[in-house]
Amino acid sequence: MRIESCDTGSRLRTNSVSGVKSARIELMRVFNFSAGPAMMPQEVLERTQAELLDWQHTGMSVTEVSHRSKEFVACAARTEELLRQIMGIPENYKVLFIQGGGFGQFAAVPLNLTKPGDVVDFVLTGQWGIKATQEAKKFGVEVKVVADEKGSGYTTVPAQSSILPTPGAAYLHYTPNETIGGVEFGFIPETGELPLVADLSSTILSRPIDVSRFGVIYAGTQKNMGPAGMAVVIVRDDLLDRARPDTPSIWNYQKMAQADSMVNTPPTFSIYLLGKILEWIIEQGGLEGMALRNRTKAQTLYSFLDASDFYSNPVASDARSWMNIPFLTPAPDLNKQFVVEATAAGLTNLAGHRSVGGMRASIYNAMPQAGVEALIEFMKEFERVNA
Numbered sequence: 396m397r398i399e400s401c402d403t404g405s406r407l408r409t410n411s412v413s414g415v416k417s418a419r420i421e422l423m424r425v426f427n428f429s430a431g432p433a434m435m436p437q438e439v440l441e442r443t444q445a446e447l448l449d450w451q452h453t454g455m456s457v458t459e460v461s462h463r464s465k466e467f468v469a470c471a472a473r474t475e476e477l478l479r480q481i482m483g484i485p486e487n488y489k490v491l492f493i494q495g496g497g498f499g500q501f502a503a504v505p506l507n508l509t510k511p512g513d514v515v516d517f518v519l520t521g522q523w524g525i526k527a528t529q530e531a532k533k534f535g536v537e538v539k540v541v542a543d544e545k546g547s548g549y550t551t552v553p554a555q556s557s558i559l560p561t562p563g564a565a566y567l568h569y570t571p572n573e574t575i576g577g578v579e580f581g582f583i584p585e586t587g588e589l590p591l592v593a594d595l596s597s598t599i600l601s602r603p604i605d606v607s608r609f610g611v612i613y614a615g616t617q618k619n620m621g622p623a624g625m626a627v628v629i630v631r632d633d634l635l636d637r638a639r640p641d642t643p644s645i646w647n648y649q650k651m652a653q654a655d656s657m658v659n660t661p662p663t664f665s666i667y668l669l670g671k672i673l674e675w676i677i678e679q680g681g682l683e684g685m686a687l688r689n690r691t692k693a694q695t696l697y698s699f700l701d702a703s704d705f706y707s708n709p710v711a712s713d714a715r716s717w718m719n720i721p722f723l724t725p726a727p728d729l730n731k732q733f734v735v736e737a738t739a740a741g742l743t744n745l746a747g748h749r750s751v752g753g754m755r756a757s758i759y760n761a762m763p764q765a766g767v768e769a770l771i772e773f774m775k776e777f778e779r780v781n782a
């Protein structure tokens with residue numbers, strides 16, 4: 396197990412200021428290209444650090460405060476309000492903070508929206524969608540894969556015309572951004588009467604989205620929304636009365652909605668940090684600002700890859716992700732060497748997912764343009780030495 400970032404990435408210094416012991420962390424920040432948990436905006440970390448010992452004059456950190464206190468209840472309400480404002484979430488949708496990450500929702504969605512024997516439709520464009528089908532199958536539903544991009548090695552998205560929902564199915568599920576393959580939809584599938592369910596884990600808040608097109612949106616939080624372990628679920632209120640009686644209460648959308656996501660102790664630090672991230676997004680110009688920032692970063696890297704004879708990206712041009720960009724050198728050994736040398740240069744976590752190899756640059760909201768430019772400079776130098 397490597398603990399490099401703890402060992403060499405930061406040094407803890409203790410000094411004494413007016414009799415009070417305080418610790419100062421001297422940071423050597425890297426550009427972290429991890430697919431998740433992912434880079435956080437530096438301003439958010441600094442603001443969090445500044446109020447960690449005494450949050451809102453409670454004399455405690457936010458992690459020590461009761462979730463029923465007026466301070467925390469207000470914090471959670473504000474986080475929800477900011478998310479509603481930024482995403483333009485309509486009145487008839489509930490916003491839930493649920494534990495168990497994106498993966499938990501692979502089970503929670505069928506528990507909340509189906510009865511045994513129901514048909515559920517899936518569109519598959521990569522590994523996360525496949526995992527979601529495997530979890531759904533445990534709950535006695537008939538999984539129908541209505542479009543599967545396996546033939547392209549999951550480097551494409553289907554055309555709208557080839558997505559044919561099953562009449563009477565409980566919902567249609569898809570993965571707008573497949574994090575491992577770097578495959579992203581450029582459109583929202585039309586599903587007629589069927590509620591559309593989207594696993595937005597790796598692209599939520601990256602650009603504006605029309606929430607009213609969806610029945611359920613869910614997203615694990617460790618990519619664009621803070622620490623791991625929580626999912627944000629946005630659910631249309633007419634879908635709230637369908638949960639199976641044996642659905643665990645902490646995953647039951649209706650019970651969670653009635654309890655303001657506090658059926659049990661919620662992940663308070665995650666909710667607090669999400670609020671901080673949302674404030675940062677507003678400062679950056681909201682989702683329009685995020686879209687501009689993200690489109691520019693992605694175009695910068697794709698343009699470089701497309702102009703290169705040394706590096707390549709396998710994804711079809713109309714399916715390329717703004718968030719996760721896989722790429723290869725001409726040889727497997729060079730890929731390994733690339734990752735090692737990039738890490739030494741402060742460009743970390745560039746190894747592709749263990750199932751696909753190569754490299755992957757995850758450039759979520761918090762990654763600045765300067766990080767992408769530093770990566771490209773490194774790539775040029777690596778090519779010059781190794782081509």
Ligand SMILES: *Cc1c(COP(=O)(O)O)cnc(C)c1O
Binds near residue numbers: 496574594595625
């Ligand atoms: C990361 C990710 C998940 C899993 O999230 P966990 O919080 O680890 O459960 C699910 N779906 C997609 C698309 C992801 O990127």
